[in-house]
Amino acid sequence: MWLPGESLTVVGPPSVGKSTLSHMVMWGALGLVPDVLGYPIEPMEDGGILYLAMDRPKQIKRAMARFIRANPDRREEIDAALRQRVTIWEGPLPGDITADKRLLISMCQRFGRTRIVVDSIKDVLPNASDEARAGGYNIARQEALAEGLEWVELHHNRKSGADNKEPSKLDDVYGSRWITAGAGSVLSLFGEPGDIVLRLTHLKPLGEPILPTWVEITRHSGEVKVHEQQTPESVLAAAGDSGYTAEEAAKILFGRAKGAPSKNEIQNTRNKIKRLIEVGKAEEFKPLNSPIRYRLVAKLFEGV
CATH class of the missing domain: 1.10.10 (Arc Repressor Mutant, subunit A)
Structure with a gap:
C-alpha cells in the first residue's frame, strides 16, 4: 500500500479516523507494531518523524496517548521512541510551503527527521482547488521525496451526493488534480464521524489494488485492524x-x-x-x- 519514495495519501470525511490510521503507520515506522492492517511495515533505520499537527494539536496528542495507555508494560519504550524520534509541530507552519518549496526539508534537517506526516492538507491549502498553489504543494512534496524523505498526508474527499456517497475514484478527492496526480498511493477511509467500523478502499494503487476492506478502530487504544474482508x-x-x-x-x-x-x-x-x-x-x-x-x-x- 506504500512504497519507499512514494507518498501515502489518506482521504476521508472529517473525524472518521484518518489521523488514527496515520498514527498506526507511525508506530510501525518506529518499530512499535509489526504491521498495519495485516501488512508488514519496515521500521526506519535512522532519523525520525516530523508530525505536522497543524489542526487540533492537543486532540492529536490525546489520540497518540491512547496507544501508550493501552500498552502500560511498554510505556518506557514508547516514551523513549517519541522523545528521541518524533517531533510534533503544533499549529501553523513558519512559512508557506507552496512558495518556499524546501521549507519542510529545512525543518526535517533542523530536527534530524526523515519522514513527514501532513495533518492535514487543508491547513496548508485552505483552497485546495487553487491550481497554482496546489501545484506548488506538489512540487514541495516531490522535492522532499527527491531528498529521500518519506511523506504521509491526510486530506478530505468531496462532499458526497445522492448518487456518489462513498469515494470510488480519484475525482472524488477534494481539490486540484495536482494533489492526487503527484501522490503515490491514495487510500479512502469512509464512514460517519464516530463510526468504529469504516470502509477502506484503494483509490490509487502502486500495483495491484487491495480489495475494499472493512476496518475497525478501537477507540480506547487507537488501534486500527481489519474487521471484515471479502476475498x-x-x-x-x-x-x-x-x-x-x-x-x-x-x-x-x-x-x-x-x-x-x-x-x-x-x-x-x-x-x-x-x-x-x-x-x-x-x-x-x-x-x-x-x-x-x-x-x-x-x-x-x-x-x-
Missing part, C-alpha cells in the same frame, strides 16, 4: 454450486450495492479467480445460454 474465495464459497459470474463476484468484492462494477473491477476479479483456478481451488463452467460462471471445487473426499 474471491469467500465470495465463491457463499455462491455454492451455482457460482457467480465475474461481474456478480466483482459487485460483492468492490461493494457496489448500487450500480454495476467497472470493467476494471470485473477484470481484476476475474484475474483473482483465475489464480484460484490455477491452484485447483476453483473452476469455471458455462451453463446453457448463460455466461461463464465460477465456483469453488467440490471437496470429493472431505474428511478422508
